[in-house]
Amino acid sequence: MRIVIIGEDTARAAEFDGLLADFGLDWKIDWLPAGAPVEPGMPPFDVFVCGLRPGPIGGPELLARVAALYPQAVRILLLDESPDEAGLDIAQGLDGAHRVLGRPLDPGELVAAVESVVDLRELLDNEQLKRVLGRINSLPPPPRLYLQLTRLLRDPDANNNAIAQALSQDPAIAAKVLRLCNSAYFSGGREVGDMRAAVVRLGHQTLLRMVLTIEAFGGPQTGNSKQREQMQDRALRASNLARKLLPGPSAELAATASLLAEVGRLLPGVSSGEAGEDGPDYAEAGAYLMGLWGLPMPIVEAVAYQKRPGQMKSGGFWVTGAVHVATSLVAGSAPDEDYLRAVGMLDKLPQWRELVEPSEQAEEQDREG
Known part of the structure; x- marks a missing residue:
């Protein structure tokens, strides 16, 4: 496996080579200087690593070039612990990266990140999943307006x-x-009747999630309208909760992934996760659909592993962990406490339970009561 790292400290090359050898990995790392171009015809590589500002060309643009020219490469974005770059740059970088790691880069974290992305690709490269979805005459289209x-x-x-x-x-x-x-x-007590006022009231990120909800749940899918309304209700509540569990732009990724966590249930021939049901699991089917739509890999991964975050090789509590907690609590089920203990977040669970919003139906019943 060949790894390209741009704009980082080349003095660490010998350290990385030794530590990767300790892992038993025959990986080759090319340390390129800041400003090195990403062009067609470069020697093939499997992993690409850069920061937000690796040179004259920003990290988000470099990641986008890698995605277009070398789509099979694992793309990793490095962030300082307290980045001072503009939030927009970070958000764009998150969209183009499979993984986000801290600087200075740790060899063990790099290995775990790469292996985790490879595992996800193998999980979704499932013949039963492809066969079931291949029989569907018309998959839900990408969320065009979103x-x-x-x-x-x-x-x-x-x-x-x-x-x-x-x-x-x-x-x-x-x-x-x-x-x-x-x-x-979303009501602030005053009825909104025009679109610009709605944009102002909601804010851009909430508006994006709302449009995504409408496009994802509003098409001619299987299941009755009541089931879709219940799914949409859970999706909105899980999304609102998930964005409170992570800081910065990662919160929006978690909110979007939680919004889409159950979309796989709308596909015919997919298991809802109940015992004795045949067919691929709705979480994996939904993740496969997200991949076809071209959504960011952290969203695809979080949807795929929403019920079993502990099986991911990359450690820590990030988008997948937030989605797991949010969807579990909103559904009234218990999050995986062993996983939360392993990532050092179990003590936050009581606080998170208090953040769960009641369903819209429950709120209506309270008002009527």
Whole structure:
């Protein structure tokens, strides 16, 4: 396996070689200077590592080039413990990275990160999963408006008027956004009747998640409308909870992944996880669908491992851990305490339980009572 590291301390090359040899890994690392280009025709590599500012070209742009030119390579973004870069840069880097590791880079963490991504690819390269989904005449389409808004929000010149105009291009989604904006989840006590006011009330990230909810759960999927409404209710509550469990831009990844955690249930021939059911598990099926949609790998991974975070080789409590806790608590089931103990988060569980919002149905019953 060949690893390319750009813009990091080359004095650590001998240290890395020795430690990788201790792991029994015959991996070759090329340490390239800051500003080294990523171009077609480079010697093939399996892993690419860079920081947010590895040279004249920013890390997010380098990761995007690697994704386009060498899509099979594992992409790793390095962040300082307290990064002072703009939040937008970090968010873009997270979108393009399979993994985020701290600086200075630790050889053990690098090995775990690479092996974890490889494991995920093998998990989703499942013949039964491909066979079942291959028989579906029409898979749910990618969330077109969500992806369009994501690109728009990366434009520093974008304003609320432009965002409202993009939303208004799809009257059906615009109407649902307004309805949800005035629901118990988001209502601020005053009814909102126009799209720009909805954008201002919700904020950009909440708006993105709302549009994603509508596009993911609003199509002609299997199951009755009541089941879809219940899934959407759980998705919104899990999303709101998950974003409180992580700091910074990672919170938005966790919120988005939690929103999509149950989408696999909408696919025909997929198991809901109940004992005795045939077919691939809905978590893996949903992750496979996220991959087809081109969503960031941390979201794909979190959806895939939402019920068994302890099986991931990469340690720590990140997006997958937050999604596991949020979806478990919202569903009324117990999170994996052995996993939480292993990642040093078990003591936070009572506090997290207090953050779970009641369902919209329960709130309506309270108001009527």
